[in-house]
Amino acid sequence: MDDADNEAARERVLEAADRLFYAHGIRAVGMDRIRDASGVSLKRLYRCFASKDELVEAYLRRRDRWVRGELSDFVAKEATGLPRERVLAVFDWLEWWFGEPDFRGCPFTNAFNEVGADSARAAAAVRDHQLAVSAYLRGLIAATGAADPDAVTNRCLVLYAGSLMFATISGTTSPARYARETAAAILPPESGSR
Numbered sequence: 001m002d003d004a005d006n007e008a009a010r011e012r013v014l015e016a017a018d019r020l021f022y023a024h025g026i027r028a029v030g031m032d033r034i035r036d037a038s039g040v041s042l043k044r045l046y047r048c049f050a051s052k053d054e055l056v057e058a059y060l061r062r063r064d065r066w067v068r069g070e071l072s073d074f075v076a077k078e079a080t081g082l083p084r085e086r087v088l089a090v091f092d093w094l095e096w097w098f099g100e101p102d103f104r105g106c107p108f109t110n111a112f113n114e115v116g117a118d119s120a121r122a123a124a125a126v127r128d129h130q131l132a133v134s135a136y137l138r139g140l141i142a143a144t145g146a147a148d149p150d151a152v153t154n155r156c157l158v159l160y161a162g163s164l165m166f167a168t169i170s171g172t173t174s175p176a177r178y179a180r181e182t183a184a185a186i187l188p189p190e191s192g193s194r
Contacts, residue, residue, distance in 0.1 A: 010048040012038040017059045022107050026056055026114045026122075053119050056111065060125035063107045068132060070097075075140070083143035084187050087156065090137065091180035094160065098167040098176055105168030106161070133160070144188050156183050 016037035020029040031052055035042045049055040071093050079089035097103060104110070108126045116123045137156055142149040159179040166175035 006048070009038075009040045009044055013040050013045050013048050013055070014058055014062060017055050018062055021056070021059050021111075022063070022104055023102070026111055031055075053121050056115060056119060057121040057125050060108065060111055060122060060129070064125065064129040064132065067107075067129070068136065071133075072136065082190050083140065083145075084184075084190050087137070087140045087144060087187055088180055088184060090140070090156075090160065091163070091176050091183060094163055094167075094179070095173045095176035098163075098173040103167070106164040109161070109164065133157070141187070146188050152186055155186055159183055 013034060016034050017029070020033060020037060031042065031045060034055070035045050038045070040048070049058060071090065074093040074096065075086050075089045078092060079085040108129050111122055112126045116126060134153060134157055137160070138149055138153040141152050141156065144152075146152045159182055163175040163179035167173065
């Protein structure tokens, strides 16, 4: 097998794992099920990912790229005005995501709750995602002219994470709207954003 075949097999495994882990949970999905869904033999699957722990980390890193890419693309497209609008667009994106038919909550919280205590690799991937989202949000908030961007970022992160949890439980998009309203109340007014 050449590198292109190996990369294609790896991608099929990762796509199947992503779909199954997110929909059903990490512990509920075994490597046999991923083999069946990907069409990649178990032997080859283990050549692509030496362990389930390695596959879980790759799944989380893939999800991280998706979340951060979708979020930044949405914010860039939807909020072309003042910096304050870009921060609020983060919550608009969450509302969009919560309305997607395959939304099953935060994949990072789900994974950390399931395997974080047992998998240093998964825990590290979750923490890396949290730090990256925090840094992105802090950059948006700093551009608003907030007097204490770190404090505002921490508050907005709580809103972000809380809305994810409540949307998962309620099955509605409204937690994103409530989080957006609260974020709007703690951000500097638009006149201070220029």
